[in-house]
Amino acid sequence: MADDEEVVEEAPEVVREPSAESEAGLSPVEEKPLAPPKYEVRPGLGEKFQAQNVREIILSTMQEQLTGRQYRADQAPRWAKSISNAVRQRCQELDMKRYKILVQTTVIEMKGAGIKSGQRCIWDPETDEYVDDLFRNDTIFCYTIVYGIYMY
Incomplete structure (x- = not known):
């Protein structure tokens, strides 16, 4: 049943940037969270229909x-x-x-x-x-x- 199912929360997506050291396997990879998406609902001041x-x-x-x-x-x-x-x-x-x-x-x-x-x-x-x-x-x-x- 639906009540018995366990809800799993997902962690935010992480971008890994490779470095020279990480490619050689010498150090761990740095993790940076992704920036939240931008939603443009209105055109900017100079971007209106001409x-x-x-x-x-x-x-x-x-x-x-x-x-x-x-x-x-x-x-x-x-x-x-x-x-x-x-x-x-x-x-x-x-x-x-x-x-x-x-x-x-x-x-x-x-x-x-x-x-x-x-x-x-x-x-x-x-x-x-x-x-x-x-x-x-x-x-x-x-x-x-x-x-x-x-x-x-």
């Missing part, structure tokens, strides 16, 4: 990819994927530690009709953030959104 830099990345990437182009249904998925990948890569170069970067790009044809879009997320408003921007020309409407989710 919304303004990300907005500039979004806008410049969309302009580089779409300026001078006309909408083509067969090319739109490739453009959206290329914009998303370029934005994500450039955002990761900002080195925002412990942030998961998610990028979503929508490319549609401008025909005079409107569009409504909605997102729903469960997140921490103190650490997580999003940035969005759009690009328009005569035939293309492109909307890109970047989510920065802090990984606890």
